[in-house]
Amino acid sequence: MTNDRRVLVHSGKPALASAVAARFITKVLDLLDEKPELHIALTGGSMGIAVLDAIRHSPASDTIAWDRLHFWWGDDRWVPGGDRERNDAQAWEALLDHVPVDSGKVHAMPASDSGLDLDEAADAYAATLREFAAGDDDHPVFDITFLGVGPDGHIASLFPHRSGIGVTDRTVIAVRQSPKPPPERLSLTRPVLNASERVWMVLAGGDKASALGLALAGASRDEVPVAGIKGRRRTVFFVDGEAAAEVPPQLIAPDY
Numbered sequence: 001m002t003n004d005r006r007v008l009v010h011s012g013k014p015a016l017a018s019a020v021a022a023r024f025i026t027k028v029l030d031l032l033d034e035k036p037e038l039h040i041a042l043t044g045g046s047m048g049i050a051v052l053d054a055i056r057h058s059p060a061s062d063t064i065a066w067d068r069l070h071f072w073w074g075d076d077r078w079v080p081g082g083d084r085e086r087n088d089a090q091a092w093e094a095l096l097d098h099v100p101v102d103s104g105k106v107h108a109m110p111a112s113d114s115g116l117d118l119d120e121a122a123d124a125y126a127a128t129l130r131e132f133a134a135g136d137d138d139h140p141v142f143d144i145t146f147l148g149v150g151p152d153g154h155i156a157s158l159f160p161h162r163s164g165i166g167v168t169d170r171t172v173i174a175v176r177q178s179p180k181p182p183p184e185r186l187s188l189t190r191p192v193l194n195a196s197e198r199v200w201m202v203l204a205g206g207d208k209a210s211a212l213g214l215a216l217a218g219a220s221r222d223e224v225p226v227a228g229i230k231g232r233r234r235t236v237f238f239v240d241g242e243a244a245a246e247v248p249p250q251l252i253a254p255d256y
């Protein structure tokens with residue numbers, strides 16, 4: 001099995017969300033045959049939440065033993081718990097409230113009303129990751145990591161021309177003065193994301209085409225952070241036709 005980046009194109013956002021949802025359910029069922037528990041990292045963003053909604057509405061979603069899944073977040077916004085801007089709140093609304101998850105296995109990032117300051121919150125999430133560390137790592141190895149991609153090529157809350165994308169000595173960072181509101185955020189770092197078995201990027205729309213094209217053409221991770229992300233086994237870009245507009249045709253994979 002190779003770990004080349006793959007680009008899978010689906011026509012339109014609803015078809016894209018349904019296809020990723022179906023693939024997620026199939027992959028989770030396969031993996032649960034092999035392992036007692038899985039670690040899944042979730043993302044915010046338009047397509048990330050659309051995929052969760054599509055999983056919820058799939059008739060096959062009740063074949064999953066949801067209580068064997070741990071959920072984590074690649075990033076979250078530093079606003080009060082339950083605020084609709086929070087990635088975790090959107091995920092609860094789209095999926096987690098509707099399936100029998102074990103709430104003890106849902107590991108949300110601390111919120112701004114947690115009593116912690118932003119740096120303490122980053123340390124606290126790093127400590128939670130450490131509790132579930134695999135092998136020599138200081139974090140779990142995610143079986144599937146979902147990531148959205150911003151029009152500027154940001155993933156999680158790692159933005160272009162900011163120091164966060166280069167951090168390798170921490171698992172979680174506090175982000176201040178984010179170019180995308182809200183300005184304060186928490187984000188996993190690249191080494192944690194790149195330790196994932198599978199990274200599934202989900203993106204749609206013409207405003208993402210340039211970032212995707214640049215990332216696949218070899219742009220630097222400083223310029224286009226998504227260029228620096230690669231899973232251990234698989235790195236798949238699930239995109240719609242508009243987002244794929246600047247992808248060289250030879251990089252568009254037949255479905256597998």
Ligand SMILES: O=C1O[C@H](COP(=O)(O)O)[C@@H](O)[C@H](O)[C@H]1O
Binds near residue numbers: 043045048147155
């Ligand atoms: O702020 C964020 O944005 C990105 C991408 O969002 P999108 O709406 O342009 O798809 C998302 O991946 C990230 O988790 C989120 O915090």
